[in-house]
Amino acid sequence: MLEARLSPTLLLKKIIEALKEIIAQGTLDCSDSGLQLQSMDNSHVSLVVLSLQSDCFVKYRCDRNVSLGLDLKSLAKVLKCANSDDTVTIKAIDKPDKIQLIFESDGKERTADYELKLLNLDQDHLGIPDTDYSCVVQLPSMEFARICRDMSMFSESLTIACSKQGIKFSANGDLGSANIQLSEGTKMDVTIEVKDPLTQTFAGRYLNTFTKATPLADRVKICLAPEVPLLVEYPIEDYGYIRYYLAPKVDDPDS
Amino acid sequence: MLEARLSPTLLLKKIIEALKEIIAQGTLDCSDSGLQLQSMDNSHVSLVVLSLQSDCFVKYRCDRNVSLGLDLKSLAKVLKCANSDDTVTIKAIDKPDKIQLIFESDGKERTADYELKLLNLDQDHLGIPDTDYSCVVQLPSMEFARICRDMSMFSESLTIACSKQGIKFSANGDLGSANIQLSEGTKMDVTIEVKDPLTQTFAGRYLNTFTKATPLADRVKICLAPEVPLLVEYPIEDYGYIRYYLAPKVDDPDS
Amino acid sequence: MLEARLSPTLLLKKIIEALKEIIAQGTLDCSDSGLQLQSMDNSHVSLVVLSLQSDCFVKYRCDRNVSLGLDLKSLAKVLKCANSDDTVTIKAIDKPDKIQLIFESDGKERTADYELKLLNLDQDHLGIPDTDYSCVVQLPSMEFARICRDMSMFSESLTIACSKQGIKFSANGDLGSANIQLSEGTKMDVTIEVKDPLTQTFAGRYLNTFTKATPLADRVKICLAPEVPLLVEYPIEDYGYIRYYLAPKVDDPDS
Numbered sequence: 001m002l003e004a005r006l007s008p009t010l011l012l013k014k015i016i017e018a019l020k021e022i023i024a025q026g027t028l029d030c031s032d033s034g035l036q037l038q039s040m041d042n043s044h045v046s047l048v049v050l051s052l053q054s055d056c057f058v059k060y061r062c063d064r065n066v067s068l069g070l071d072l073k074s075l076a077k078v079l080k081c082a083n084s085d086d087t088v089t090i091k092a093i094d095k096p097d098k099i100q101l102i103f104e105s106d107g108k109e110r111t112a113d114y115e116l117k118l119l120n121l122d123q124d125h126l127g128i129p130d131t132d133y134s135c136v137v138q139l140p141s142m143e144f145a146r147i148c149r150d151m152s153m154f155s156e157s158l159t160i161a162c163s164k165q166g167i168k169f170s171a172n173g174d175l176g177s178a179n180i181q182l183s184e185g186t187k188m189d190v191t192i193e194v195k196d197p198l199t200q201t202f203a204g205r206y207l208n209t210f211t212k213a214t215p216l217a218d219r220v221k222i223c224l225a226p227e228v229p230l231l232v233e234y235p236i237e238d239y240g241y242i243r244y245y246l247a248p249k250v251d252d253p254d255s
Numbered sequence: 256m257l258e259a260r261l262s263p264t265l266l267l268k269k270i271i272e273a274l275k276e277i278i279a280q281g282t283l284d285c286s287d288s289g290l291q292l293q294s295m296d297n298s299h300v301s302l303v304v305l306s307l308q309s310d311c312f313v314k315y316r317c318d319r320n321v322s323l324g325l326d327l328k329s330l331a332k333v334l335k336c337a338n339s340d341d342t343v344t345i346k347a348i349d350k351p352d353k354i355q356l357i358f359e360s361d362g363k364e365r366t367a368d369y370e371l372k373l374l375n376l377d378q379d380h381l382g383i384p385d386t387d388y389s390c391v392v393q394l395p396s397m398e399f400a401r402i403c404r405d406m407s408m409f410s411e412s413l414t415i416a417c418s419k420q421g422i423k424f425s426a427n428g429d430l431g432s433a434n435i436q437l438s439e440g441t442k443m444d445v446t447i448e449v450k451d452p453l454t455q456t457f458a459g460r461y462l463n464t465f466t467k468a469t470p471l472a473d474r475v476k477i478c479l480a481p482e483v484p485l486l487v488e489y490p491i492e493d494y495g496y497i498r499y500y501l502a503p504k505v506d507d508p509d510s
Numbered sequence: 511m512l513e514a515r516l517s518p519t520l521l522l523k524k525i526i527e528a529l530k531e532i533i534a535q536g537t538l539d540c541s542d543s544g545l546q547l548q549s550m551d552n553s554h555v556s557l558v559v560l561s562l563q564s565d566c567f568v569k570y571r572c573d574r575n576v577s578l579g580l581d582l583k584s585l586a587k588v589l590k591c592a593n594s595d596d597t598v599t600i601k602a603i604d605k606p607d608k609i610q611l612i613f614e615s616d617g618k619e620r621t622a623d624y625e626l627k628l629l630n631l632d633q634d635h636l637g638i639p640d641t642d643y644s645c646v647v648q649l650p651s652m653e654f655a656r657i658c659r660d661m662s663m664f665s666e667s668l669t670i671a672c673s674k675q676g677i678k679f680s681a682n683g684d685l686g687s688a689n690i691q692l693s694e695g696t697k698m699d700v701t702i703e704v705k706d707p708l709t710q711t712f713a714g715r716y717l718n719t720f721t722k723a724t725p726l727a728d729r730v731k732i733c734l735a736p737e738v739p740l741l742v743e744y745p746i747e748d749y750g751y752i753r754y755y756l757a758p759k760v761d762d763p764d765s
Contacts, residue, residue, distance in 0.1 A: 074430050074431070077408050077430065078430075078431070078433075080405075080408075081405040081408070081433070098431065105442070105443070106442070107440065107442045108438075109437065109438055109439075109440040109442050109443045109445065110398075110435065110436070110437055110443060111435075111436050112405075112433070112434065112435040112436070113433075113434050114431060114432065114433045114434075115431045115432045116430065116431040117430075117431055143620075150590070150591040150622075153587050153590075153591070175584050175587065175588075175626065175627075176584070176588070176608070176624060176625045176626040176627055177624065177625045178588075178591070178622070178623075178624045178625075179622065179623050179624075180620065180621075180622040181620070181621050181622070182619065182620055183618075183619055184619075185617060185619035187615070187616070187617045187619050188615070188619045188620060190619065329685050329686070332663050332685065333685075333686070333688075335660070335663075336660040336663070336688070353686070360697070360698070361697070362695060362697045363693075364692065364693055364694075364695035364697050364698045364700065365653075365690065365691070365692055365698060366690075366691045367660075367688070367689065367690040367691070368688075368689050369686060369687065369688045369689075370686045370687045370688075371685065371686040372685075372686055
């Protein structure tokens with residue numbers, strides 16, 4: 001059986017809010033070491049990986065590996081019913097057909113428990129090779145979210161150019177053109193590690209859905225390398241992360 | 256003639272906001288002792304009663320009984336035009352075809368007056384028998400509103416079970432099941448008086464419309480007894496109340 | 511060439527937000543003395559004039575007169591991408607087909623530049639004769655916005671009556687009638703100068719769009735005279751103004 005107790009519930013709310021925008025359903029793999037979820041997004045273009053170590057929980061027990069097929073919108077609805085500072089306990093038996101969530105207020109004057117039906121989902125786990133990235137940029141997650149939003153007004157494509165001088169985001173469209181340049185500095189706290197400068201173009205709408213994870217972390221890490229997918233990582237305190245992978249657009253000589 | 260002067264306008268705003276969600280039109284009966292409105296909701300399932308004593312008003316004069324047939328959405332529109340801290344004066348002649356509302360700012364630098372046409376409404380007053388309720392629960396009105404909202408995600412029906420241990424709200428549906436349990440205690444300030452434990456099921460959407468009265472009062476009183484309608488009461492300071500009545504669902508052996 | 515540097519960007523945001531609701535496209539005439547824009551609204555009923563003196567800018571250079579045909583919704587989109595406390599630099603070459611906007615954060619760790627295509631717009635400049643107004647009323651801009659909004663619930667027409675006693679706004683419709691009266695006083699800070707009392711009626715929906723300029727100024731000036739358009743003026747600090755002109759409705763004996 002699985003029993004995982006987390007305080008406060010707010011952290012779980014943020015995780016599910018981040019995931020539910022990009023995947024409708026997903027399988028949460030629970031093992032002795034913690035929770036893991038890997039899924040392609042709804043349109044099978046980008047990949048999202050959640051990893052949460054067992055020490056993130058006040059109490060964590062998982063006797064046997066168990067896979068929970070979750071409808072994320074339903075789970076988000078249940079989490080909306082919890083107070084952010086409630087303690088949440090997630091329970092499932094071995095070979096479960098449902099999951100139980102128990103929310104307790106401080107002092108236990110209010111307890112709420114919910115049972116959600118589980119789904120039977122096919123899943124293929126992709127092996128994600130370790131990559132030695134050419135460019136690693138860390139910046140405030142709010143700033144990244146805003147840039148993705150602003151650029152999407154100009155074009156469906158967002159070009160990221162990374163060099164020792166800084167990181168530049170560009171978009172061109174009918175409205176006109178837009179360039180936003182960030183350089184390393186103390187005020188905005190941008191750090192840029194560049195082995196080889198690189199310019200890649202991405203579908204902006206996926207980047208925009210990645211930024212639903214913004215409330216999870218103050219800072220986001222963007223990693224680029226030639227001919228491999230972009231990695232956008234939001235750390236979950238010291239206990240794990242949500243990672244998003246998105247392949248760059250292939251240069252089309254006609255476009 | 257009727258002349259009733261109330262300060263601040265905010266109280267009247269809250270009363271009309273609470274009523275307009277549940278009844279489109281209603282007759283306000285004005286007498287020497289105060290104002291009274293009784294009406295079935297738009298779908299003729301639940302009953303709402305407003306009572307406001309004359310001492311709620313800074314000035315109150317009602318020479319003869321007068322009935323004002325009000326379109327509540329129109330009245331709410333007019334009240335939206337008033338500042339919350341304005342003083343409002345309601346005026347009507349005997350046998351009126353319109354009502355006058357005068358809003359004055361502190362210092363009277365701004366005065367606004369509105370005339371609203373009255374409606375000719377049929378009305379049957381129901382006699383509401385005094386009931387000796389088995390269970391009387393008082394809880395924060397915000398908490399009750401939230402429970403009704405949360406439960407309505409799970410099912411159209413909300414079951415309330417009341418015992419000396421506490422009050423439990425339950426809902427079951429396609430999404431899964433939900434139970435929220437409140438016990439007496441100091442933190443949330445729930446009080447529970449139970450002569451006989453009782454479990455009844457109600458149509459959640461009516462409970463949800465009742466909770467539009469939440470801004471009127473910090474606390475709400477829920478009264479239950481076998482085979483009589485639920486009473487949900489929001490006190491209006493020491494001057495009256497809005498009461499909602501809703502019959503429990505009859506047990507259907509097929510459901 | 512034109513180079514105009516303004517700090518903070520917020521002021522430009524407010525100006526464009528005020529204009530974009532009433533005109534879709536407009537020509538900004540830039541000269542050594544500053545910027546000017548004059549345009550009929552989209553339905554060719556009211557007239558709007560923006561005037562901004564060169565000393566509003568931190569740096570201002572305009573070698574030759576240049577006219578910039580702007581799509582105001584596009585410009586507003588670009589301005590949404592700027593931080594309110596950024597410094598903005600507007601650049602255009604002589605005979606330009608595009609305009610450049612450069613936004614710099616304090617410390618320049620973040621710079622964003624946008625190029626917007628310009629439009630070729632026909633424009634007729636109307637000569638606006640100096641008018642000796644019979645009634646000049648100054649009142650809080652928020653109060654004026656609220657009155658226009660509230661009155662529009664009652665009728666498409668808003669009547670303004672101005673006398674030494676005060677200014678009265680009236681509307682009549684199916685819902686009922688509404689009158690709001692403001693008098694001179696210290697609390698709300700209304701000043702009224704009346705040579706001859708006057709009553710005029712206007713199409714409320716234009717007045718409502720004028721009030722989009724409310725964030726620009728704490729106070730608004732309303733000027734009336736017989737048989738000439740109403741003037742509604744929002745000052746832009748000490749550096750200029752947005753003025754709106756709207757002809758009164760001609761008395762229709764049938765209405």
